[in-house]
Amino acid sequence: MIRALVFFLCLFALTAQAHIGSPDVFYDGMAGPYPVRVTVRMPGVVPGRAEISAHVQTTEPVEVSFLPVYSNTPITNTPPADIAQLVRGETNLYAGELWLMRFGAYSVEVRVKGAHGEGAAEIPVTSVAIRQLPLPSLLGKILLLMCAVLVVGGIGIAAAASREAALPPGATSGKRERWKGFFAASAATVIFVAALAGGKHWWKAEENVFRRHLHESAWPDLATEVRVAGNERVLQLAVGREFFKNNGRDSLIPDHGKLMHLFLVRHGSRDAFAHLHPIRKQGYNFEVALPPLPEGRYDVFCDLTFEGGVSSTATNSILLPPVPGGEPNPPALERDPDDSWANTPLTENSAATNGAAIYRLPGGAQVIWQSHAPLRINQDAALRFSVTDATGAPMTLDPYMGMLCHAAVLRSDGAVFAHLHPSGNYSMAAQTFFAGKIAAKADAEMSDMPGMDHSMHHMPTTAATSTIELPYQFPAPGNYRIWVQFKTGERVLTAVFDAQVSQ
Amino acid sequence: MEHIATGTDVPQSSTANPARAQLAQRNTGLWPSTLMTLALSSIAIGITWDISWHESVGRDTFWTPAHMAIYFGGVLAGCVAGWLAIQHTFIAREAGRDSSVSLFGARAPLGAWIAIWGALAMITSAPFDDWWHNAYGLDVKIISPPHVVLGLGMLGISVGALLLVLSRQNRFPESSTQGSGMFIFAGGVFVLLGSVFLLEYIYPNLQHGGMFYKVCALMFPARLIAIGRSARVSWPTTRIAAVYMAMLCAIDWILPLFPAHPKLAPIFNPITHMVALPFPLLLVFPAIGIDLILIQTRGASGQLWRIIFAMLLGTAFVAVFLVAQWLFSEFLVSPHADNWFFLSDRIWGYNTSSGDWHHEFWDRTADRFNIRSFIVTWVLACVSSWVGLFFGDWMRKVRR
Numbered sequence: 001m002i003r004a005l006v007f008f009l010c011l012f013a014l015t016a017q018a019h020i021g022s023p024d025v026f027y028d029g030m031a032g033p034y035p036v037r038v039t040v041r042m043p044g045v046v047p048g049r050a051e052i053s054a055h056v057q058t059t060e061p062v063e064v065s066f067l068p069v070y071s072n073t074p075i076t077n078t079p080p081a082d083i084a085q086l087v088r089g090e091t092n093l094y095a096g097e098l099w100l101m102r103f104g105a106y107s108v109e110v111r112v113k114g115a116h117g118e119g120a121a122e123i124p125v126t127s128v129a130i131r132q133l134p135l136p137s138l139l140g141k142i143l144l145l146m147c148a149v150l151v152v153g154g155i156g157i158a159a160a161a162s163r164e165a166a167l168p169p170g171a172t173s174g175k176r177e178r179w180k181g182f183f184a185a186s187a188a189t190v191i192f193v194a195a196l197a198g199g200k201h202w203w204k205a206e207e208n209v210f211r212r213h214l215h216e217s218a219w220p221d222l223a224t225e226v227r228v229a230g231n232e233r234v235l236q237l238a239v240g241r242e243f244f245k246n247n248g249r250d251s252l253i254p255d256h257g258k259l260m261h262l263f264l265v266r267h268g269s270r271d272a273f274a275h276l277h278p279i280r281k282q283g284y285n286f287e288v289a290l291p292p293l294p295e296g297r298y299d300v301f302c303d304l305t306f307e308g309g310v311s312s313t314a315t316n317s318i319l320l321p322p323v324p325g326g327e328p329n330p331p332a333l334e335r336d337p338d339d340s341w342a343n344t345p346l347t348e349n350s351a352a353t354n355g356a357a358i359y360r361l362p363g364g365a366q367v368i369w370q371s372h373a374p375l376r377i378n379q380d381a382a383l384r385f386s387v388t389d390a391t392g393a394p395m396t397l398d399p400y401m402g403m404l405c406h407a408a409v410l411r412s413d414g415a416v417f418a419h420l421h422p423s424g425n426y427s428m429a430a431q432t433f434f435a436g437k438i439a440a441k442a443d444a445e446m447s448d449m450p451g452m453d454h455s456m457h458h459m460p461t462t463a464a465t466s467t468i469e470l471p472y473q474f475p476a477p478g479n480y481r482i483w484v485q486f487k488t489g490e491r492v493l494t495a496v497f498d499a500q501v502s503q
Numbered sequence: 504m505e506h507i508a509t510g511t512d513v514p515q516s517s518t519a520n521p522a523r524a525q526l527a528q529r530n531t532g533l534w535p536s537t538l539m540t541l542a543l544s545s546i547a548i549g550i551t552w553d554i555s556w557h558e559s560v561g562r563d564t565f566w567t568p569a570h571m572a573i574y575f576g577g578v579l580a581g582c583v584a585g586w587l588a589i590q591h592t593f594i595a596r597e598a599g600r601d602s603s604v605s606l607f608g609a610r611a612p613l614g615a616w617i618a619i620w621g622a623l624a625m626i627t628s629a630p631f632d633d634w635w636h637n638a639y640g641l642d643v644k645i646i647s648p649p650h651v652v653l654g655l656g657m658l659g660i661s662v663g664a665l666l667l668v669l670s671r672q673n674r675f676p677e678s679s680t681q682g683s684g685m686f687i688f689a690g691g692v693f694v695l696l697g698s699v700f701l702l703e704y705i706y707p708n709l710q711h712g713g714m715f716y717k718v719c720a721l722m723f724p725a726r727l728i729a730i731g732r733s734a735r736v737s738w739p740t741t742r743i744a745a746v747y748m749a750m751l752c753a754i755d756w757i758l759p760l761f762p763a764h765p766k767l768a769p770i771f772n773p774i775t776h777m778v779a780l781p782f783p784l785l786l787v788f789p790a791i792g793i794d795l796i797l798i799q800t801r802g803a804s805g806q807l808w809r810i811i812f813a814m815l816l817g818t819a820f821v822a823v824f825l826v827a828q829w830l831f832s833e834f835l836v837s838p839h840a841d842n843w844f845f846l847s848d849r850i851w852g853y854n855t856s857s858g859d860w861h862h863e864f865w866d867r868t869a870d871r872f873n874i875r876s877f878i879v880t881w882v883l884a885c886v887s888s889w890v891g892l893f894f895g896d897w898m899r900k901v902r903r
Contacts, residue, residue, distance in 0.1 A: 078770065079764070079770060099562060101561070101767050106768070133634070133637050143631055146627040150620065150623060150627065153606075153623070160606050160616065161613050163604070165604055166897065168902060169602065169674075199648060199651075203648050
């Protein structure tokens with residue numbers, strides 16, 4: 001049966017990470033009547049334990065619980081929730097762990113119960129093996145020592161067994177028994193050597209199986225080609241040509257109303273950026289008309305969400321030819337109205353004032369990254385931005401694909417990429433999937449428990465504001481570039497900042 | 504027949520002292536044997552309980568009752584064996600030394616040394632298994648490298664316990680059956696541990712496939728024949744198989760009496776009680792055949808006869824076991840076995856989806872039982888029988 005389970009797991013090898021090198025998931029929103037900020041530290045292996053912390057914005061005593069909801073089982077088949085523990089010395093920070101047993105999509109349900117009622121936040125996460133833990137040197141030495149003791153002891157026992165075990169009391173071993181002991185020791189040596197060689201081979205085979213399911217970097221594979229049609233450059237994308245040969249083909253579902261979110265960043269200088277939404281032509285093939293970005297090599301990042309809530313980021317690079325000249329022709333492809341791009345030479349437009357970084361946009365508007373402490377990994381990235389016009393007056397932000405802000409974070413070596421929103425860095429499509437999955441159960445519980453609030457806690461606030469905050473923690477030290485996008489007055493503004501993150 | 508043994512062989516080069524032999528006989532070691540058998544039973548119950556726990560509750564800690572039973576068995580066996588080593592090396596009189604073997608200058612009964620080796624292997628497996636979980640994820644299968652190290656440790660403790668009990672039996676006069684009961688019981692537990700190690704290959708739904716018969720042919724003849732050959736009671740192999748069957752049935756019937764709810768997601772099967780292990784294999788039938796052959800060949804020895812007997816025993820095992828288990832598994836996978844006695848509806852854990860596949864044979868195309876797998880099974884059974892005879896003949900002489 002367990003073999004069948006392993007086979008089933010292999011079928012589920014369509015595993016994912018919604019970002020590159022940034023597996024932890026952050027949520028900022030409501031759990032019923034309570035504002036919560038949640039961090040889910042994802043395990044590197046499957047099954048593994050996710051570490052969860054929830055910061056509840058209240059001074060009243062509350063009960064916080066965590067529950068894993070799996071995408072492919074009925075919502076009624078959930079285990080009992082784990083009660084989170086108040087972190088020692090804190091008044092409103094709760095922590096706990098959850099086992100994620102399988103590859104695929106889970107929702108971590110964070111439930112808060114207090115005097116003002118009860119509610120839950122659904123935070124979709126993708127369970128995937130993303131790293132391989134090295135064998136610590138000390139442990140390796142201890143295991144080697146124990147192995148040597150067991151081998152030498154085993155050989156000695158085999159010799160003693162053959163030499164003396166059958167002797168009657170009082171008898172002593174003679175030459176014949178000593179020879180028997182020698183032969184037994186020799187046979188045991190051969191057996192131990194064979195066992196160790198076989199064990200090493202087996203270990204390697206197990207590791208190969210593990211590595212086949214390991215997604216240390218982006219997936220699935222992404223084929224890219226730029227063709228020139230008239231005076232347009234069209235990017236063609238084919239997702240998972242190789243990957244889907246050996247894995248299930250789940251349908252793509254729209255995230256923020258788009259099947260694919262494509263980010264283009266000019267390689268090296270990172271001074272040109274685009275956030276596009278290619279149109280599906282057939283199956284997993286997409287096309288998009290490229291905006292007037294300068295020629296050069298670009299890194300490509302594609303965010304995808306599959307039916308069932310699994311999300312991933314595929315990458316590649318393209319060599320963008322110069323913008324074709326000639327008379328304007330009718331466009332070969334309709335451009336998505338939410339496509340946006342910018343040439344963002346950082347040094348000319350940004351400056352720091354009183355610890356706050358300011359990015360000046362064409363036309364005089366400014367985006368201000370509010371002052372913050374030096375950035376460290378796995379700590380609040382302090383991504384708080386405000387937008388002002390040329391006179392310094394706050395500008396009202398409009399929702400843009402369901403959010404007041406979209407941001408992308410890229411480390412200089414490309415090893416870390418994340419797509420952020422004010423509600424967090426998870427896939428909204430996956431959250432919608434889980435919200436729909438639990439709706440029936442939630443409705444039933446609401447009828448029994450009038451105090452509960454199951455409102456769409458994940459919906460972004462649309463109150464007029466000029467300031468937003470992005471919940472995020474940098475996963476690794478290094479130099480990062482951050483593109484922050486807002487929409488105001490039918491225009492999408494793109495600001496860019498650099499960040500130095502230390503250990 | 505090359506040679507008919509007329510008793511225990513005494514090495515030509517050895518000198519026996521009757522007075523010291525009597526002293527050694529008085530030093531029969533009842534309490535170490537009893538405690539070792541208790542340790543062995545505790546490990547066997549603990550490991551079956553632990554598997555059920557993983558299938559029922561899923562989440563465990565260091566302190567689960569099943570783990571406690573395993574640790575208790577390991578610690579008890581280690582302590583008893585360690586004490587025997589200290590006693591025989593430093594404080595025993597000569598009679599005590601006469602029931603021990605020497606290892607790098609220290610002395611202890613052979614069973615004690617093997618149990619110590621087993622305890623060390625179990626200890627080694629703990630950090631290895633912990634790292635393995637962290638590096639590759641929690642195991643979803645029983646047979647993984649660190650679990651094999653743990654299994655070898657348990658094998659060491661069980662063989663050690665078995666030899667300690669056996670040496671006690673062998674120190675009584677050959678006409679006496681004193682000490683044989685404990686040896687037979689320990690043998691049954693030893694077979695049970697072997698079946699637990701094969702658990703993922705012996706589900707009823709796999710019992711029309713080739714792999715099932717191959718692993719059984721490799722595992723069970725050696726264990727049954729080695730213990731049966733060295734036991735002093737009548738029908739020893741049948742008794743051992745009966746102990747195995749009775750013990751596993753008892754565990755299987757008791758476990759589902761206790762409520763249990765899964766604590767890990769995903770839950771494909773919302774169970775409400777502890778999950779049982781599959782109904783025991785019908786080893787008792789081939790064991791009867793083995794006993795009949797062993798009775799006829801009790802005094803025979805010699806390399807050639809050992810090969811002939813091994814082929815005979817292997818053939819008997821395959822013939823009887825194949826027919827019995829093939830037919831019985833058809834019943835076990837049918838809905839008629841979905842009851843508390845045969846347990847076929849109580850062996851599916853929380854992480855196993857429901858469906859018709861519970862009542863179907865698996866791998867019928869990939870793991871077809873055909874003439875080739877039959878021949879492989881037969882060869883493995885013969886080899887396993889030879890190993891059983893080889894060690895059984897040696898075990899008959901073990902006194903230390």
